[in-house]
Amino acid sequence: EASCAAYEAAIREAGGVDLQLLGIGSTGHIGFNEPGSAFDSRTRVTELAESTRRDNARFFDSIDDVPTHAATQGIGTILEARQLVLLAFGESKAQAVARAVEGPVTEDVPASALQLHPHATIVIDEAAASLLQGR
Numbered sequence: 715e716a717s718c719a720a721y722e723a724a725i726r727e728a729g730g731v732d733l734q735l736l737g738i739g740s741t742g743h744i745g746f747n748e749p750g751s752a753f754d755s756r757t758r759v760t761e762l763a764e765s766t767r768r769d770n771a772r773f774f775d776s777i778d779d780v781p782t783h784a785a786t787q788g789i790g791t792i793l794e795a796r797q798l799v800l801l802a803f804g805e806s807k808a809q810a811v812a813r814a815v816e817g818p819v820t821e822d823v824p825a826s827a828l829q830l831h832p833h834a835t836i837v838i839d840e841a842a843a844s845l846l847q848g849r
Contacts, residue, residue, distance in 0.1 A: 718757040718785060725791065734795035738802050740769055742810045742823035746786035749822050753830075755788030789827050798834040800825065802842040811838055812845040 725731060736744050741763060747755065748763045760783065767780040774780050792798070802811050814825035815836065828834040 715759070718759065721757045721785075721787075722791065731795035733797045733799065734792055736792070736798060736800045736825075736828075738800060738807055738810050738814060738825050739766055740806060740810055741765055742813050742825045744789070744792060744800070744825045744828075746784040747789050747792075747824040749824060751789055751821060751824050753793070753821060753827050754790040756791050757785065757787050759783055759785050789824055793827060793831055796833065798828055798831050800828060800834065800836045802836070802838045804839070805841040805844060807838070807842040808845040811836070811842050812847075816847055 738744060741749050743749065743751075743763075743766065746760055746762060746766065748760065748766065751760070762780075762782055762784055767777065767782070771777045771780050800814075810823075810825065813823045814828065817823055817826055819826045819829050828836070
């Protein structure tokens with residue numbers, strides 16, 4: 715908790731974040747803000763969903779080695795950045811992208827919070843865009 719508070723303080727002392735680069739998880743999470751994360755959340759330690767652990771298992775020798783918790787900037791912290799850029803590539807991201815971009819703004823899809831930001835850019839390939847209705 716102290717490290718998370720210190721991180722928030724360091725951001726404030728630096729004058730904020732100019733550019734926040736984001737990815738999106740298969741559940742629509744950004745950072746490790748799993749579905750249900752509050753839009754006003756701050757940097758904190760959070761428990762990872764099993765789907766997030768499975769999605770990240772490729773980076774580890776075994777699923778048992780994948781952490782169960784992670785430190786993440788909160789959605790409130792992320793939304794304070796002056797510019798947001800979300801990158802998503804591949805068919806496995808298509809449903810999350812469609813829900814984040816065209817669905818309702820809801821804590822069930824944390825990336826949908828980007829709809830609230832005045833300077834958010836989403837960079838996706840054809841596969842990640844394949845479920846968008848407004849293509």
